[in-house]
Amino acid sequence: MTPGPAAPSAPTVWRDAAHAAALLAVDPHGLGGAWLRAPAGDVRERWLAALRRLLPEGTPWRRVPLGIPDARLLGGMDLAATLASGRPVAQQGLLADADNGVVLLPMAERLAPGTAARLAAVLDRGEVVLARDGFAFDAPARVAAIVLDEGADDDERPPAALVDRVAFCVDLTALSLRDVGGEEITPSAARVAQARALLPDVRAPGDIVDALCAAAWALGIVSLRVPAHALRAARAAAALAGRRDVAQEDAALAARLVLAPRATRIPASEDGADADESPPESSAEATDSPPHDDPAGADRIPDELVLAAVHALLPPQVLALARDAARWRRRSASGGRAGHAQASALRGRPVGVARGEPGRGTRLAVVETLRAAAPWQRLRDGGRGRVQVRKDDFRIARFRQHTTTTTVFVVDASGSSAAHRLAEAKGAVELLLAECYVRRDRVALIAFRGTGSELVLPPTRSLARAKRGLAGLPGGGGTPLAAGLDAARALADALARRGESPTIVLLTDGRANVARDGAHSRERAAADAQAAARAIRAAGVAAIVIDTSPQPQPQARDLAAAMDARYLPLPHADAAMLSRALALAS
Amino acid sequence: MAAPYPFSAIVGQDEMKLALLAAAIDPSIGGVLVFGDRGTGKSTAVRALAALLPPMDAVAGCRYGCDPAAPDAWCEECRARPRGTTIKTRRVPVPVVDLPLGATEDRVVGALDLERALAHGVKAFEPGLLARANRGFLYIDEANLLEDHLVDLLLDVAASGENVVEREGLSVRHPARFVLVGSGNPEEGELRPQLLDRFGLSVDVRTPTDLPTRIEVVRRRDTYERDPKAFVARFRTDEARLRRSIVAARAHLPDVTVPDAVLERAAKLCMSLGTDGLRGELTLVRAARALAAQDGVAAVGDAQMKRIAPAALRHRLRRNPLDDAGSTVRVERALAEFFGSA
Numbered sequence: 001m002t003p004g005p006a007a008p009s010a011p012t013v014w015r016d017a018a019h020a021a022a023l024l025a026v027d028p029h030g031l032g033g034a035w036l037r038a039p040a041g042d043v044r045e046r047w048l049a050a051l052r053r054l055l056p057e058g059t060p061w062r063r064v065p066l067g068i069p070d071a072r073l074l075g076g077m078d079l080a081a082t083l084a085s086g087r088p089v090a091q092q093g094l095l096a097d098a099d100n101g102v103v104l105l106p107m108a109e110r111l112a113p114g115t116a117a118r119l120a121a122v123l124d125r126g127e128v129v130l131a132r133d134g135f136a137f138d139a140p141a142r143v144a145a146i147v148l149d150e151g152a153d154d155d156e157r158p159p160a161a162l163v164d165r166v167a168f169c170v171d172l173t174a175l176s177l178r179d180v181g182g183e184e185i186t187p188s189a190a191r192v193a194q195a196r197a198l199l200p201d202v203r204a205p206g207d208i209v210d211a212l213c214a215a216a217w218a219l220g221i222v223s224l225r226v227p228a229h230a231l232r233a234a235r236a237a238a239a240l241a242g243r244r245d246v247a248q249e250d251a252a253l254a255a256r257l258v259l260a261p262r263a264t265r266i267p268a269s270e271d272g273a274d275a276d277e278s279p280p281e282s283s284a285e286a287t288d289s290p291p292h293d294d295p296a297g298a299d300r301i302p303d304e305l306v307l308a309a310v311h312a313l314l315p316p317q318v319l320a321l322a323r324d325a326a327r328w329r330r331r332s333a334s335g336g337r338a339g340h341a342q343a344s345a346l347r348g349r350p351v352g353v354a355r356g357e358p359g360r361g362t363r364l365a366v367v368e369t370l371r372a373a374a375p376w377q378r379l380r381d382g383g384r385g386r387v388q389v390r391k392d393d394f395r396i397a398r399f400r401q402h403t404t405t406t407t408v409f410v411v412d413a414s415g416s417s418a419a420h421r422l423a424e425a426k427g428a429v430e431l432l433l434a435e436c437y438v439r440r441d442r443v444a445l446i447a448f449r450g451t452g453s454e455l456v457l458p459p460t461r462s463l464a465r466a467k468r469g470l471a472g473l474p475g476g477g478g479t480p481l482a483a484g485l486d487a488a489r490a491l492a493d494a495l496a497r498r499g500e501s502p503t504i505v506l507l508t509d510g511r512a513n514v515a516r517d518g519a520h521s522r523e524r525a526a527a528d529a530q531a532a533a534r535a536i537r538a539a540g541v542a543a544i545v546i547d548t549s550p551q552p553q554p555q556a557r558d559l560a561a562a563m564d565a566r567y568l569p570l571p572h573a574d575a576a577m578l579s580r581a582l583a584l585a586s
Numbered sequence: 587m588a589a590p591y592p593f594s595a596i597v598g599q600d601e602m603k604l605a606l607l608a609a610a611i612d613p614s615i616g617g618v619l620v621f622g623d624r625g626t627g628k629s630t631a632v633r634a635l636a637a638l639l640p641p642m643d644a645v646a647g648c649r650y651g652c653d654p655a656a657p658d659a660w661c662e663e664c665r666a667r668p669r670g671t672t673i674k675t676r677r678v679p680v681p682v683v684d685l686p687l688g689a690t691e692d693r694v695v696g697a698l699d700l701e702r703a704l705a706h707g708v709k710a711f712e713p714g715l716l717a718r719a720n721r722g723f724l725y726i727d728e729a730n731l732l733e734d735h736l737v738d739l740l741l742d743v744a745a746s747g748e749n750v751v752e753r754e755g756l757s758v759r760h761p762a763r764f765v766l767v768g769s770g771n772p773e774e775g776e777l778r779p780q781l782l783d784r785f786g787l788s789v790d791v792r793t794p795t796d797l798p799t800r801i802e803v804v805r806r807r808d809t810y811e812r813d814p815k816a817f818v819a820r821f822r823t824d825e826a827r828l829r830r831s832i833v834a835a836r837a838h839l840p841d842v843t844v845p846d847a848v849l850e851r852a853a854k855l856c857m858s859l860g861t862d863g864l865r866g867e868l869t870l871v872r873a874a875r876a877l878a879a880q881d882g883v884a885a886v887g888d889a890q891m892k893r894i895a896p897a898a899l900r901h902r903l904r905r906n907p908l909d910d911a912g913s914t915v916r917v918e919r920a921l922a923e924f925f926g927s928a
Contacts, residue, residue, distance in 0.1 A: 030811075070688040073688070074686075074688050086704055086705065087700075087701055087704050087705045088700045088701050088704065113731060114687065114731055117687050117727075117728045117731050118686075118687050118688055121686065121687065121727060121728070124629065129684050129686040130686070131685070131686055131688075131689040131690070131693035131694065131714075131715055132688065132689060132690045132693055133690060133692070133693075134692055134693065134697060134699075134700045134712065135693070136693055136715075160624070160773065161624065161771070164624050164625060200812075204808070206805070209801065209804060209805050209808065210801050212804075213797065213800050213801040213804050214797060214801075217797055217800060222623070222793050223623070223624055223625045223793065224625045224626070224793060224794075224800060224803055224804060225624070225625040227800070227804050228804050228807055228808065231804060231808055367690075367692070367700070368692075370700060370704070371692075371697065371698045371700060371703070371754050372754065374698060374700055374703030374704050374707075376707075377703070377704055377707050387704060462772060462773060464772050464773075465773070
């Protein structure tokens with residue numbers, strides 16, 4: 001492909017970001033919010049301040065701390081009021097407090113999937129459905145979420161469930177304070193207020209709807225929420241311009257702000273050269289025919305104009321954005337944080353309560369304690385006034401610290417292995433994955449070939465994803481064994497720090513021929529591999545070495561010894577035998 | 587909340603609708619699992635079903651919504667009524683109960699009523715979500731993110747049809763027969779095999795990939811959001827027709843026969859696919875019978891079997907769970923083999 005697309009200029013980026021803020025201020029809940037990619041700092045604050053200024057006076061504006069417990073997020077029992085009044089008093093959570101307002105999710109790239117799912121449900125329904133601590137009620141929570149993403153690299157992205165539910169994707173990463181100062185480009189708060197009043201009357205002609213859907217599809221956007229959001233954004237844009245009918249330019253703005261950042265491919269009409277642009281990767285899309293080839297759709301869409309507008313607006317940005325989006329998509333397909341082990345014994349999955357006093361290493365189960373005390377209130381003080389809790393009533397919460405086991409597969413995809421064993425190794429890994437699935441373990445996959453190693457699959461529990469990663473694994477090239485081992489140790493270290501128990505499963509013939517510095521030298525490569533293996537031993541990570549060479553090789557055996565790993569020579573073993581051997585070994 | 591999106595207005599997703607309707611006609615099919623892409627209207631369909639179902643008779647004042655016509659399934663309170671008293675009946679909507687993420691165990695199974703206990707010193711049971719879902723549907727969005735201890739609870743209750751509460755000095759049991767409807771996104775993680783097996787039917791939903799359908803989805807959704815009342819009114823006759831067909835199918839269900847040849851085919855189909863246990867066969871036959879009742883035919887035939895077999899069997903193939911993407915294909919291949927190509 002020819003030189004990379006020019007990144008859009010800073011003023012353009014900021015103007016778009018300001019537009020997004022204005023549209024969001026017109027229809028906060030309808031548009032869901034924004035995914036704001038920027039490091040913490042003045043630029044981000046400037047954007048947030050602009051948004052806040054455009055919202056009506058007194059609009060709730062709440063920060064959701066990262067590890068927020070359900071009792072605060074969704075609601076639960078108000079302990080102080082309950083004890084004071086002697087009857088259960090409910091307390092609404094932060095999301096209900098923020099009704100008709102905005103919630104900020106700092107460090108969303110580290111948000112747990114469970115929390116993300118709760119937020120997603122609330123964004124969908126516009127209310128909190130609570131069933132906790134003896135209370136069951138629905139509380140309105142029509143909020144917009146600002147997903148603050150400080151992720152430094154593509155490995156860190158907010159949960160896809162949230163990103164899918166917010167209309168805008170604003171990337172301020174490249175901006176400095178100099179780029180955002182000076183000129184005031186956002187409309188006034190009064191204009192936005194007028195637009196808000198006008199919004200219910202704004203109509204979108206059918207061909208605009210069609211065009212936005214077509215444009216989204218042409219850009220390779222699969223989720224139907226995205227064109228729906230674009231439509232709402234177009235409507236907000238029309239309201240902002242004082243129009244009662246959505247015009248072409250409103251749709252173009254919406255396409256630019258909502259659709260472009262999520263593009264995963266470039267409409268082909270213009271750049272045939274980009275035909276190899278990777279299509280969306282999930283299996284769902286693998287079978288898609290390119291939409292512009294669809295004759296059924298082609299004749300009924302009067303969308304050339306908007307598509308042309310999209311084209312005119314996008315090419316410089318969209319290549320960069322699309323590539324970025326595709327990378328992000330790959331990453332999102334890893335859902336990595338699904339199994340974060342809890343760091344403290346006070347956390348983990350609640351598995352019930354037990355009688356006992358709170359103290360070292362235990363936590364009071366407040367509601368259960370009150371339940372235990374409740375039957376005795378009459379006897380203790382005649383049922384009037386404060387709740388009397390005695391020592392006997394104390395209940396402590398019990399948690400099961402679920403240590404996640406993560407199996408890190410390190411697969412030798414080099415030429416020497418690839419020729420005859422890679423397919424077999426893939427088969428073995430698949431079988432082992434199936435076992436991990438039954439045990440609810442997580443798996444990760446590192447492949448090494450050529451001059452380095454690649455984390456093909458970050459730790460995940462999703463087998464569909466694991467299979468995809470495995471199937472797409474190319475073979476050939478040198479054997480940078482040390483690089484593969486180093487990557488495995490780094491990953492295992494990171495997992496161990498999070499309280500998980502990693503196991504490394506190395507599939508190789510042990511014949512390293514690429515050293516750590518990329519030099520092709522058997523001696524140095526072997527020495528480096530030995531050093532890397534000893535480092536794994538020093539780190540105390542459990543390991544298994546599966547020798548995939550046709551005849552058992554001393555190299556692999558030595559490597560296993562250096563790693564203090566189990567050694568399984570498996571000449572001519574088929575995948576099923578490999579799997580059985582490993583089940584015995586581990 | 588505004589009127590829910592009408593069931594008959596859902597564009598495409600025929601298999602999901604088929605499975606939900608089959609479960610509505612014959613709850614003994616054992617639940618529906620809807621797994622698939624984001625933004626495909628999984629939750630919408632379940633909520634729409636709630637509005638679609640014809641109301642049912644319940645014993646007035648019963649907290650578990652016991653069926654006046656089925657004394658065998660009554661709760662203890664209904665049983666404890668003195669004999670000979672006439673039972674008052676009321677018409678209630680079929681419950682479709684949400685099990686929200688973050689729900690605590692006490693609200694799911696029910697617990698000591700704190701308010702009455704604290705204020706009046708009365709030991710009383712406050713029923714939970716399982717009680718509310720009795721004779722209806724229990725919907726778990728993001729079923730794969732549900733906490734394990736809740737999953738265990740649900741499995742137990744769904745299997746026995748009875749909720750047994752032993753906590754805080756309470757000892758309560760009450761009927762909790764419900765159709766479990768789960769939805770989720772496989773990208774967020776797999777479902778535990780035990781839970782998977784508990785669902786009678788399993789449906790894969792995919793975002794539609796042809797443009798006219800996609801446009802129709804966005805258009806309808808947009809029209810609905812702008813004026814829910816008018817939109818619902820537009821589909822009122824369709825909804826009424828569908829509702830009548832469910833009522834008719836339920837009435838017709840006991841009369842539908844299953845010819846021996848069909849049973850044999852079902853058995854052979856399951857055998858060739860290597861499904862685990864008898865549950866697959868049973869579900870297949872039951873679901874096909876529900877479809878036959880809806881079609882208004884006297885006996886189950888190949889047509890019904892073919893339509894429902896993928897949903898009834900795809901999650902039961904002895905697998906390689908990695909091969910999920912291919913399980914539909916495998917079922918279809920076996921179908922073509924046994925029933926000839928469609």
